[in-house]
Amino acid sequence: MISTLISKVDPFLRTQNRRLVSSAFLLQVATAGLSYAAILLMARNMKVEEFGKYTYLNSWVMIVAILAGFGMPQSVVQLLGKYSSQKKPGKAWSLIRYSYQFSLISSILLSFSIYFVCRYLGDWEDAWVLCATLVPLFTITNLQVGLGRVVEKVATALMITHVIRHLTVIVAVVAGMVFAFDVVANSLFLWIAIVSFVAVVQQGRKIIPHFQWSDELVKKSEKKKWLSASLPFLGLTAGIFLIEQVDLLLIGFFEGEKGVALYAVASKVAYLVSFIYVAMTTSLAPKLSRLHHSGDKKSLRQLVNQAGKIMFISAIIVGAMVIGGKDVILNLMGEQYLPVADTLVLLVIAHMLFSFVGLSDSLLSMSGMQTKTFILYLISILSNFGLTVYLVPIYGLLGAAIGHLVAKVIFVIGVKITVRKYINLY
Structure with missing residues (x-):
């Protein structure tokens, strides 16, 4: 075969x-290799309850970040291609600025939903601030990966974020093994938040200069069109994630x-x-x-x-x-x-x-x-x-x-x- x-x-x-x-x-x-290495190390070296807590809350952070992005990481790729063919660089730059503004505001607002996850789905109130901090970082990361696709820098964008994120977990767990201390979920969330912030800044420095064209005043009706174009992608992206994760999210409630x-x-x-x-x-x-x-x-x-x-x-x-x-x-x-x-x-x-x-x-x-x-x-x-x-x-x-x-x-x-x-x- x-x-x-x-x-x-x-x-x-x-x-x-x-x-x-x-x-x-x-x-x-x-x-994938780094992801499985991280899972293997966490499963073997963390307490089962701490590993479960990290996995469960990390899944919630990812789904909230997807919802906060409102499908813009995907729709921006489509719209920028349209404006590029129409030779409208000003409108393209306005779209990017609006995407950042909308994603940042929506992610900050939705990040507070993590409190209810920690409060009502488990006894994890000690982790909600750290997890809530990750929501805007993951949301902006997803947007910048989408922009990376437009300028053929997706490999750069993914390397800076996804690879570094897995390496952070691996280093933290290995450090726990070497120095004989328990690795807990909250410490992982803290290190991921710090590294993700640095990664978002570095990712932006690699990608944003490709789009710094002349600005253009955009009407509210145009912004509504952008949001309307993003909505189908939001449903699609959330669907792709949830078809793999909905059972895990429910198990946290039952088990x-x-x-x-x-x-x-x-x-x-x-x-x-x-x-x-x-x-x-x-x-x-x-x-x-x-x-x-x-x-x-x-x-x-x-x-x-x-x-x-x-x-x-x-x-x-x-x-x-x-x-x-x-x-x-x-x-x-x-x-x-x-x-x-x-x-x-x-x-x-x-x-x-x-x-x-x-x-x-x-x-x-x-x-x-x-x-x-x-x-x-x-x-x-x-x-x-x-x-x-x-x-x-x-x-x-x-x-x-x-x-x-x-x-x-x-x-x-x-x-x-x-x-x-x-x-x-x-």
Whole structure:
């Protein structure tokens, strides 16, 4: 099966932009590798409750930051391309300034919601200020990554933020091991806040100079149009995040820190199955967009079919390896995580089935069907929410995995039906 995958990958890369695919793919490899190294170190060297607290609150910070961004990291890319083709640099710079202002104000306001998460979903009031501080930093980071895509500096933007963030966690945990002190969630949040602030400043220095053109006075009606254009992207981005995280967020309410820690390990290990899928989706997005807008259906069909086969075969191979070595992998994290082996198997199967989507959901978004794509995500998320609420009290973490699996199947079926109905590649 591995030889089959290699035979498909080699001709596929020859037909694509090697430099674009390889650089984006390598960046994904580096980020994923550091992420799993951080998870491994935290799981083995932090108390289960502290690891669960960090994982749970970090997920809430990320979703609040996405909501605060209001879809602007994605819509700004689209709008700047439009203004560039129309030769309106003044309006483009006004858009960027407004995006920063809106993102900063909205993120500060929404950051106070973290207090209610800490107060009512767990006994974590000691952490809410630190976590609330991270919301504006993560929101601006996401916006600057979007701007980085416009000037082909996305690798720089991601390296400065995501890679550095994982390294911060790794260094903090290793320091705890060397100097024999307990690493707690609050200390990690503090160090991440400091490093993220420095990273945002440095990231801005690398990217903003590319956009410092003459300013232009913009009417309120134009700003409303910008927000309207961002709304579908908000739903899409939140949907992509929540389809992977909604069950974890609910487990924190039902099972507490320990349940979150156990499920988070199973979830992170299972996510290995989707690594090739995520990396290829990210690296091929610009190519997919160009082919779609050029009307080259033959090349578009070839890209979608070839990429889809590679994604699915790789998911089957990695999934089989993870299921076969589940006990060994979980034991690396710590003996306390061995009880989630069955949960891990269900989550792996969910990711294997999800890879069947291929580039279909990206194709829908590129075709201006962000709203339809969001509706599909929403249906899946609500299904996951309902099943998790019903099944977790009965089956525990295994119930959450069942809900996750069913939600993924619903999404795959919905995407395939929608693509066949609205997009003609033949």
